[in-house]
Amino acid sequence: MDKKNITVQDVKDSYSDQKKKTDFEHHMWMYLVLRPLSFYITPFFIKMGLSANEVTILGGFVILMSFSFFLAGVFSEVYLIIGALLLNLWLLLDVIDGNISRVCNQQSDFGEFLDFLVGVIVGYLLPVIFSFTLYFSRFHLNLYSLNIKNEFWILIGLITLFSLALRRTASLKMATIKTNDQRIQSTAINSSKIKLVLKTIQSFFRPVLLLFIIFGYTGLSFWLIFYALFSLSTALGKILINLKGL
Secondary structure, eight states: OOGGGOOHHHHHHTSOHHHHHHHHHHOHHIIIIIHHHHHHHHHHHHHTTOOHHHHHHHHHHHHHHHHHHHHHTTTOHHHHHHHHHHHHHHHHHHHHHHHHHHHTTOOOHHHHHHHHHHHHHHHHHHHHHHHHHHHHTTOOEEETTEEEOTHHHHHHHHHHHHHHHHHHHHHHHHHTSOOOSHHHHHHHHHTHHHHHHHHHHHHHHHHHHHHHHTTHHHHHHHHHHHHHHHHHHHHHHHHHHHHHHO
8 A cells, every 4th residue: 555645544444443442441532532533643644754663753752842841840830731732742643653553564563662661651750750840849739728748749759650560560460370260250350340440530631631730730739649549549459359369
């Protein structure tokens, strides 16, 4: 297929049923919004001659700019909004590079690893960057009778980082355990609906960040608290469900 002649329909046709299922189960925001939008943008990138890996690298630069604006949010809340916009642009580029790899048959182990690596870095660094931004901005959250000092945000960032690492470690460990035990299979089936709900909630955290940041440091602080509580509870829940199945 001539890359210059690739159409929106070609991109849609490359979206396999298996990929739809994966998006639906793990990335609901992507399934509902980003993927349909990306179908119409992908041909433009292909006609520009960009490969899937080049779009991934472009997304890497976008996310670095996003992080820079988030850190600059120490000086002005306006920078937080720009950072959030760039973060959502990166999410879109992350979908487009996958479209290109499928429709242009550019799938590779290197590309898959590169895409995974950027995603992991973003996942771990984002809450840490937010905690430092709130700390150095000297933001104090007055919540009812509580006056939360800025040192609290460093603690929240560390809790979130620990929770994310714990959840990933538990997932990797369970993946190495043979699942031919009927108890493990039964537990996986019973927890599938809960997993779908949690994955759906998780997929909306980054896009709704823009709505929270409209309210400045206060909105960012609430987003970070919610994300920390969600990450910690899902990490502990994953461990308990896995232990129940052993």
